[in-house]
Amino acid sequence: MSARAGDAPERPPSHRLRFAVGLLVASALAVGVGYRLLDGALAQGARSAEDRRANVAIRALAEVVDRAGVTGDAVRAAVAAWAKDHPQQAAIKVVAFDGLSLEASTDPADTGDEAAPRRLRREEKDLYDRGQRLRAAVETNRAEGASRKDEVERARLADGSLSIAAPLEKDGAVVGLVQVQRRPPPPVKPPSWLTALSYVAVPVAVFLLAGLVVGERRAVLGVLAVVLLAGTVWGYGAQSAAKLERGRRAVEEGIAGIVRDEGAKASAILASLSLPAEPPLDPARWDADAFRRPYGVVRSDGSVDEAKVAASAARDRTAVRNALLLVGGVSLAVLLFVGLGGASAFVRTVRTNRVAYTYVLPAMAGMVVLVFFPFLYGIAISFTDSTIYNTNAPLTDIWVGFKNYVSILSDFHVATRDADGTLVFNYLNFYWTLWVTVAWTVTNVTIGVTVGLFLALVLNTKGLALKPVYRVLLILPWAMPNYITALIWKGMFHQQFGVVNQVIQIFGGSPVSWFETPFTSFLTALATNGWLSFPFMMVVSLGALQSIPSDLYEAARVDGASRWQQFTGITLPSLKPALVPAIILSVVWTFNMFNIIYLVTQGEPGGSTEILITQAYKFAFEKYRYGYAAAYSTVIFGILVVYGTFQNRVTRATEGI
Amino acid sequence: MKLTPRLSLAAVAALAASLAAPALAQKEIVVWHAYRAEEKAALEKVVAAYNQANAAKGIKVTTLAVPYDAFADKITAAVPRGKGPDVFIYAQDRLGGWIEAGNTVEPIDFFLDKATKDRFIPTTMEAMTYRGTVWGLPLDYKVITMIYNKKLVPVPPKTSKELVAVARKLTDKKAGRFGLAYSYSDYYYHAALQNGFGGRVFDPGPKPVLNAPENVKAMELLMRWLDTDGILPAEPSTALITSLFNDGRAAIVFSGPWFLGEIAKGIDYALAPLPTLDEAGGKPMRPWMTVEGVFVTAQSKNKDAAYDFAKVLTDTPAARVMALEGRQTPANKAVYDDPAVAKDPILSAFRKQVEVAIPMPNLPEMTMVWSPATTAMNTIVKKSATPKAALDAAEKAVLRDVAGLRKR
Amino acid sequence: MRSRAGEDEFPHLPLHLVLVLATLVAVYPVLWVFTIALSGQQSLAIADLPSDPTVWDRLRAIVPWPKTVTLSNFTSVVTDQPFAQWMLNSAIVAILTTIVGVFLACTAAYAFARFRFPGRQAGMMSFLVSQMFPGTLMLIPLYIILVKWLNLGSSRIGLILVYATTAIPFCVWMLKGYFDTIPKELEEAAVIDGATPSTIFWRIVLPLAKPAVAVTALFSFMTGWNEFIIAATVMDKETMYTAPVGLRFFVGGFSQQWGYFAAGAIIVSIPVVALFLFLQKYLVSGLTAGSVKG
Structure with missing residues (x-):
C-alpha cells in the first residue's frame, strides 16, 4: 500500500523509443503470423493437390478393378499393368470382403508364400476394417440421401506419403476395397524467411x-508508425495472396493433365485385357471430393473450367483479406499499446500493486485453467455445426x-x-423456456432467501432454548444427497399414493394430478428446490448476522425504534455485504439447476417445465448437436x-462500504 | 556422499526388476463394467480363472466397476483420448453413437469366425451389428417378462383376454390394489405391446415412424386396459411398481431381471412369458431387449488379446458362471443346455421370453426418440390427446431432430 | 449489558412454534429416507390405505414409519463394497478442498476488500462469471485439461483442484462481503503499531471473520463431498472412488435399489452434520461486536 514512497523519480518517457519498440513488436507479430499462415496455406495447398491427384488415380484404378470383376486373375493382371504405368504408387492392394481375401498386391512384402491371392493375415485387420468403413459409408450416404461419410478415405502416414482407399462395387453393392500407398511427394519449399524478415526490418x-x-513529436511519430505498419501488413499480404493464386492455377492445370492421362491409361488397360469398355469411361468425374462428388473444375473434354478456378481463387483472396484484417487489427492494437505508453503503465501498475495481485493470483490461476479454458472451448464450439457425426473435424x-x-x-x-x-404454447420454444427459467429462478431464490433469512433471524434470538438442535435439523435438507430426497419429493406428489394428496384429502379436498398441468408440475419442482435451498441461505444469513454489533440494536431501542424499523434500518443494510453475493450466486446456480428439474418433473407435461439448462443438455446428449447446445x-x-x-x-457489491 | 547408498539401492531394485520380468512382457487388459454385487463377483471369478490360464502368456486382466450413471460419459471422455480400457461391457443402446463419433469401439468382424458367431442367440448378435458391421460380442440380454405374485395369481394368464380377466378380478383401485402394474407410460416398457402389434420406431434408412398405424393400435389397447378395464395404476414410475409389488398390491408386473433384486423377501413370485395379444390376432407381446456387449476399444494397444478375452468371457463355461452365480441371462445359447441352468426357473423363463424379443435399436437417432415418445405417452395416458394425434406430434418432433442432426 | 437482552425480547413460545414447524418440513422427507433405509427392502414406502380410508387411516399413512425395522440395508452397504475406503477418500478430498479453497479464497477476498488496484472490479466479476457458464458441455474439456494436459487422472490432487476452483468464487464473494464489514480502524491501528500486512491478516482480520470462514468452509466441504460425475469420470481405480460414486452403484440404469441407496445416503450425511456441529459455535459467535468497539 505504501510502496510508492521508495520509487525512484521517473524519467520522462521517450516516445521515439516506445513507438520504435511498438512498431518492431507489431510488425514482427504481423509478419510472423503472416508467415505461418502462408506456410500453412502453401502446405495445405500442396496436400490438397496431392489428395486430388491421388483421388483421380485411385478412382481410375477402382474403375478398372470393378470392370475386372473385383476377384480373380483378371484383377491381378489389371493391377500389375496399372502398377507398371504408375511408378509413383508404392503399393497397391485389392481386398475382397468375401473370404477376407487379398486379391492382388504389389507390396514387395507380398511375394512368395505371401503372394496374392490369399487370406488376410491378422495384422491386416486395419485394411479389412477400412473396407468395411467404406462400405458402411456408401450405404449410409445412399440410405440417408446425403453426403455425410467419406467414400474415399485418405490417411497421411508418418513419412508424409498418402494412403488412399476406395470402395469396389459389384452390382451396386460394395464388395471390396482398393488401397494405394503413394510415394511421399517432394517436400514443399517454405516461403522465404528473408523476404519476411525484410518486411520487419525495413x-x-x-x-x-x-x-x-x-524528434519527440508524439503525434507525428504515431502516424508514421501506423502508416509503416499498415504498409508492412498490406505488402506482405498482397505478396502472399499473389503467391497463393499462382499456386492454385498451377494445380488446376496439373490436375487436368492428370485426368487426361489417367483416362488414356485406363482405356489402354481395359483394351489390352479385353475388359468391358462400356459404358465409356468418364475421367472428369474422377476429380472428386471424398464423397465421390465431382468438383467440376475439369470438363469432360479434359479442359479446365476457368470460371470455377476464378471462383476458388476469389475464395482464397477473401480468406487472405480476412486474415489481413485480423492480423492487422491485432498488431495495430499492440503498436498503439506499446507506443502510447500502455505497456510501461501496465508494468508500473503490476509493480505497485504486487501485494494485492499476489493475494489474488493463486485463486485466479486455478480459475483460468480449469474454468475459463473449458469456457473458451464451449464458446468456440458454439460457432460450429459440431455434431456427433463430425467430432474429429477441425473447427x-x-x-x-x-x-x-x-x-x-x-x-x-x-x-x-x-x-x-385456445392458445397453445410451443413449450420447446426458447422464449417459453426462458420465461419458465426466469420464473423458476425468481420464485426459488425468493423462497430460499426469505425462509432462510427468517429462520436465521429466529435462530439468532438470544436465549432461545434448543437452538443447536433446530439448527442441525434444519440443515438436513442440504446435508442429504439430493438424488434421493428429490425422488422422495417426487413420490410425495404422486396422484394416488403421494402424501401431499393424502393431506389434501384429510382436509376434504380432492386429489390433484400434479404432473398434468405445467403450473402444478412447476410447483412440485419449486417445492423440492425450495426445500433443498433454504438451509444454505439460512447458514449464510446466520454467519452474516454475526457481523452486526449488538449495540446498534440497543441504541435503536433507546431511540424507540420498532422491531420492523430495526430490521429494515439495521439488520438488512448490515447483512447486505454478505447476503448480496449469496443472492447473486443463488440466482446463477438456480438458473442452471439441472438436477431438480431432471429428477422431479422431467420437463413434463410436454416439456413445459424444462429450463434452459435442461434443454441445452437435451440438445447435446439426446440430439447430439454439440454446436447448437x-x-x-x-x-x-x-x-x-x-x-x-x-x-452488481x-x-x-464489488464495492466496499 | 549420503545419496550414494540410496542410489545404488535404486539401481539394484531396477536391475532386479528388469531381471525378474525378462520373458514375460506383462500385457494388461483393462476391463470396465457397471456391475455390482453378484454380477461383479461372477465376472471377477471368470477373470481370475482367465488370468490363471493365461499367466504363462503374460496376460493379466484387471477390472474396474464404474457406476452406470457415469459409464457412458466416462467412455466418451476417456476412450478417444487413449485413456480408457481395452474392453468394456455396456448395453447396445449407445453403440451407434459411439461408432458415429468414432475412435471408441473397434469393429470385430475381422476376428469373428462362424463358430463364435453361431454360439449366440441370433437376435443378440443383431444388437451388436451396426450398418452391417459387428462391433462386439453379446454377453447377456435383459428383457422384460411377466412376473406374478403366486399367492394372488395361481396360474399365469397366457393371452391378453385372460390377463384382463385375471387383473380385473384383482383390482380395487380405491384400495390401491391392481391386477397389473408396469411402467406403461415408459416407452421402453410400452414397446412390448407396440412390437406385438408389429409396430416399430424406425423404417430402414433409418427413417423414424413413430406414428405407424400398428403403433397407434398398440396405444389404443393400452388405453383400453387403463381406462375401460381400469387394471393399471396412475403415474406408474418404476419405484411405484416395485413398492406395489412388494406390498402385495400388484398381482402381475411386467419387468426385467433387475426387478428381481428389488423384490422383498416375503413375496412368492414366479415368471412367465408375456401374454399373446388377442387384439393382434394372437401374436405374442414382443419386448425390446437390451444386450450387454463386450466391446474392444479402438485405442487398445492389445486388441488381439482383448478380443481373446471377450471370446472367453462369452463362451459357455464363463456364461455358466455368469448365469448361475451372477444371475445374468447369457446371450450364449449352449449354456441353457447345462442341467443346472436348464432347471433354473428364472433363467429358463427369460430364455423363453427372449425368443420373441426384438433388439432395441442401437442407432444414435434412438436417443432423439425417448423424449418425444415420453411426452406422447404422457399426453395419451392423461387423455390430453388421442393416440394418433400424440404420436403424429412425436413423429414430427423426431423428424425435425433427425433432420437437424443430419443437415450439412 | 447482556441482561438487557431479555426485556425487549420477542416471546419465545411463537418462535418455538415456527421453528418446530420449519423443522418438521425440513425433516419430513429425510424421515422417509430413514424409513426406506430401515425397512430392509429396496422399494420406496408408499401409503397403505384401505378402500374407504378414514382421516385416521390417511394420517397413519403419511407418518414415515417402516413396517419392520432392520439394519440389513446398512450392513449390506458397508460390507458389500469398500465403503469405508470410499468414505475415507471423500473425507481426504473434501477436507483438502476445504483447506485449499478457503485459504485461497481468504487471501483473494482480503485483497479485494482492502486494496484498490486496477482490475479489481474485473477480477471480482470474473469469479462471479466463472459460475455462469452451464456445466453440461464442460466434462470433456475438463477431462482433457485434467487428465491429458495436467496428467492428474486418477489422483486426488486433480479432484481437489477442481472442487476448490468450483467453491472459490462463492467463498471469495462471501468473505469479501464480510471483510468489508470489519472496520478498517482496527487495521489502521495495527499498522501504526508496526504490524505487517500478513500479521494484520492472520491475527486481526481472520479471527474476526470466523463466522464467514465457517460458512465458506462448510460450503467448500459440501462441494467436495457430494460431487459425483467428475469423480467417477476421472478416477480409474476402485480404491480411489469417493463415497458419492460408490453410492451410485445401487441405482442407475434399470436397477433401483433405493433401500441401499437410502442407507448409504444417511451414512454419507453423517460427516456433514458432524462438521456443522463443529462449525456451529463459530457461526453464532458474535465476535466482532465486542472486539471492535471495545
Missing part, C-alpha cells in the same frame, strides 16, 4: 531514420458463424392459436452475465 529502419528528423471445417444463435433467438413461435381459438449454453451465459453486471451495478 519499416523499423525507416522509422528510426525518420525519428532522427521528427474451421464446421464453422457456421452465428447460425446457431440466429436459429435459437429468431424463433418467436411461442404460441399459436388452435382451431377453436454450446450456443444454447452461451446464450444462458450471456443472460447471466448481463444479470450479474446489472445486479445496482447493489455495488
Whole structure:
C-alpha cells in the first residue's frame, strides 16, 4: 500500500523509443503470423493437390478393378499393368470382403508364400476394417440421401506419403476395397524467411531514420508508425495472396493433365485385357471430393473450367483479406499499446500493486485453467455445426458463424392459436423456456432467501432454548444427497399414493394430478428446490448476522425504534455485504439447476417445465448437436452475465462500504 | 556422499526388476463394467480363472466397476483420448453413437469366425451389428417378462383376454390394489405391446415412424386396459411398481431381471412369458431387449488379446458362471443346455421370453426418440390427446431432430 | 449489558412454534429416507390405505414409519463394497478442498476488500462469471485439461483442484462481503503499531471473520463431498472412488435399489452434520461486536 514512497523519480518517457519498440513488436507479430499462415496455406495447398491427384488415380484404378470383376486373375493382371504405368504408387492392394481375401498386391512384402491371392493375415485387420468403413459409408450416404461419410478415405502416414482407399462395387453393392500407398511427394519449399524478415526490418529502419528528423513529436511519430505498419501488413499480404493464386492455377492445370492421362491409361488397360469398355469411361468425374462428388473444375473434354478456378481463387483472396484484417487489427492494437505508453503503465501498475495481485493470483490461476479454458472451448464450439457425426473435424471445417444463435433467438413461435381459438404454447420454444427459467429462478431464490433469512433471524434470538438442535435439523435438507430426497419429493406428489394428496384429502379436498398441468408440475419442482435451498441461505444469513454489533440494536431501542424499523434500518443494510453475493450466486446456480428439474418433473407435461439448462443438455446428449447446445449454453451465459453486471451495478457489491 | 547408498539401492531394485520380468512382457487388459454385487463377483471369478490360464502368456486382466450413471460419459471422455480400457461391457443402446463419433469401439468382424458367431442367440448378435458391421460380442440380454405374485395369481394368464380377466378380478383401485402394474407410460416398457402389434420406431434408412398405424393400435389397447378395464395404476414410475409389488398390491408386473433384486423377501413370485395379444390376432407381446456387449476399444494397444478375452468371457463355461452365480441371462445359447441352468426357473423363463424379443435399436437417432415418445405417452395416458394425434406430434418432433442432426 | 437482552425480547413460545414447524418440513422427507433405509427392502414406502380410508387411516399413512425395522440395508452397504475406503477418500478430498479453497479464497477476498488496484472490479466479476457458464458441455474439456494436459487422472490432487476452483468464487464473494464489514480502524491501528500486512491478516482480520470462514468452509466441504460425475469420470481405480460414486452403484440404469441407496445416503450425511456441529459455535459467535468497539 505504501510502496510508492521508495520509487525512484521517473524519467520522462521517450516516445521515439516506445513507438520504435511498438512498431518492431507489431510488425514482427504481423509478419510472423503472416508467415505461418502462408506456410500453412502453401502446405495445405500442396496436400490438397496431392489428395486430388491421388483421388483421380485411385478412382481410375477402382474403375478398372470393378470392370475386372473385383476377384480373380483378371484383377491381378489389371493391377500389375496399372502398377507398371504408375511408378509413383508404392503399393497397391485389392481386398475382397468375401473370404477376407487379398486379391492382388504389389507390396514387395507380398511375394512368395505371401503372394496374392490369399487370406488376410491378422495384422491386416486395419485394411479389412477400412473396407468395411467404406462400405458402411456408401450405404449410409445412399440410405440417408446425403453426403455425410467419406467414400474415399485418405490417411497421411508418418513419412508424409498418402494412403488412399476406395470402395469396389459389384452390382451396386460394395464388395471390396482398393488401397494405394503413394510415394511421399517432394517436400514443399517454405516461403522465404528473408523476404519476411525484410518486411520487419525495413519499416523499423525507416522509422528510426525518420525519428532522427521528427524528434519527440508524439503525434507525428504515431502516424508514421501506423502508416509503416499498415504498409508492412498490406505488402506482405498482397505478396502472399499473389503467391497463393499462382499456386492454385498451377494445380488446376496439373490436375487436368492428370485426368487426361489417367483416362488414356485406363482405356489402354481395359483394351489390352479385353475388359468391358462400356459404358465409356468418364475421367472428369474422377476429380472428386471424398464423397465421390465431382468438383467440376475439369470438363469432360479434359479442359479446365476457368470460371470455377476464378471462383476458388476469389475464395482464397477473401480468406487472405480476412486474415489481413485480423492480423492487422491485432498488431495495430499492440503498436498503439506499446507506443502510447500502455505497456510501461501496465508494468508500473503490476509493480505497485504486487501485494494485492499476489493475494489474488493463486485463486485466479486455478480459475483460468480449469474454468475459463473449458469456457473458451464451449464458446468456440458454439460457432460450429459440431455434431456427433463430425467430432474429429477441425473447427474451421464446421464453422457456421452465428447460425446457431440466429436459429435459437429468431424463433418467436411461442404460441399459436388452435382451431377453436385456445392458445397453445410451443413449450420447446426458447422464449417459453426462458420465461419458465426466469420464473423458476425468481420464485426459488425468493423462497430460499426469505425462509432462510427468517429462520436465521429466529435462530439468532438470544436465549432461545434448543437452538443447536433446530439448527442441525434444519440443515438436513442440504446435508442429504439430493438424488434421493428429490425422488422422495417426487413420490410425495404422486396422484394416488403421494402424501401431499393424502393431506389434501384429510382436509376434504380432492386429489390433484400434479404432473398434468405445467403450473402444478412447476410447483412440485419449486417445492423440492425450495426445500433443498433454504438451509444454505439460512447458514449464510446466520454467519452474516454475526457481523452486526449488538449495540446498534440497543441504541435503536433507546431511540424507540420498532422491531420492523430495526430490521429494515439495521439488520438488512448490515447483512447486505454478505447476503448480496449469496443472492447473486443463488440466482446463477438456480438458473442452471439441472438436477431438480431432471429428477422431479422431467420437463413434463410436454416439456413445459424444462429450463434452459435442461434443454441445452437435451440438445447435446439426446440430439447430439454439440454446436447448437454450446450456443444454447452461451446464450444462458450471456443472460447471466448481463444479470450479474446489472445486479452488481445496482447493489455495488464489488464495492466496499 | 549420503545419496550414494540410496542410489545404488535404486539401481539394484531396477536391475532386479528388469531381471525378474525378462520373458514375460506383462500385457494388461483393462476391463470396465457397471456391475455390482453378484454380477461383479461372477465376472471377477471368470477373470481370475482367465488370468490363471493365461499367466504363462503374460496376460493379466484387471477390472474396474464404474457406476452406470457415469459409464457412458466416462467412455466418451476417456476412450478417444487413449485413456480408457481395452474392453468394456455396456448395453447396445449407445453403440451407434459411439461408432458415429468414432475412435471408441473397434469393429470385430475381422476376428469373428462362424463358430463364435453361431454360439449366440441370433437376435443378440443383431444388437451388436451396426450398418452391417459387428462391433462386439453379446454377453447377456435383459428383457422384460411377466412376473406374478403366486399367492394372488395361481396360474399365469397366457393371452391378453385372460390377463384382463385375471387383473380385473384383482383390482380395487380405491384400495390401491391392481391386477397389473408396469411402467406403461415408459416407452421402453410400452414397446412390448407396440412390437406385438408389429409396430416399430424406425423404417430402414433409418427413417423414424413413430406414428405407424400398428403403433397407434398398440396405444389404443393400452388405453383400453387403463381406462375401460381400469387394471393399471396412475403415474406408474418404476419405484411405484416395485413398492406395489412388494406390498402385495400388484398381482402381475411386467419387468426385467433387475426387478428381481428389488423384490422383498416375503413375496412368492414366479415368471412367465408375456401374454399373446388377442387384439393382434394372437401374436405374442414382443419386448425390446437390451444386450450387454463386450466391446474392444479402438485405442487398445492389445486388441488381439482383448478380443481373446471377450471370446472367453462369452463362451459357455464363463456364461455358466455368469448365469448361475451372477444371475445374468447369457446371450450364449449352449449354456441353457447345462442341467443346472436348464432347471433354473428364472433363467429358463427369460430364455423363453427372449425368443420373441426384438433388439432395441442401437442407432444414435434412438436417443432423439425417448423424449418425444415420453411426452406422447404422457399426453395419451392423461387423455390430453388421442393416440394418433400424440404420436403424429412425436413423429414430427423426431423428424425435425433427425433432420437437424443430419443437415450439412 | 447482556441482561438487557431479555426485556425487549420477542416471546419465545411463537418462535418455538415456527421453528418446530420449519423443522418438521425440513425433516419430513429425510424421515422417509430413514424409513426406506430401515425397512430392509429396496422399494420406496408408499401409503397403505384401505378402500374407504378414514382421516385416521390417511394420517397413519403419511407418518414415515417402516413396517419392520432392520439394519440389513446398512450392513449390506458397508460390507458389500469398500465403503469405508470410499468414505475415507471423500473425507481426504473434501477436507483438502476445504483447506485449499478457503485459504485461497481468504487471501483473494482480503485483497479485494482492502486494496484498490486496477482490475479489481474485473477480477471480482470474473469469479462471479466463472459460475455462469452451464456445466453440461464442460466434462470433456475438463477431462482433457485434467487428465491429458495436467496428467492428474486418477489422483486426488486433480479432484481437489477442481472442487476448490468450483467453491472459490462463492467463498471469495462471501468473505469479501464480510471483510468489508470489519472496520478498517482496527487495521489502521495495527499498522501504526508496526504490524505487517500478513500479521494484520492472520491475527486481526481472520479471527474476526470466523463466522464467514465457517460458512465458506462448510460450503467448500459440501462441494467436495457430494460431487459425483467428475469423480467417477476421472478416477480409474476402485480404491480411489469417493463415497458419492460408490453410492451410485445401487441405482442407475434399470436397477433401483433405493433401500441401499437410502442407507448409504444417511451414512454419507453423517460427516456433514458432524462438521456443522463443529462449525456451529463459530457461526453464532458474535465476535466482532465486542472486539471492535471495545
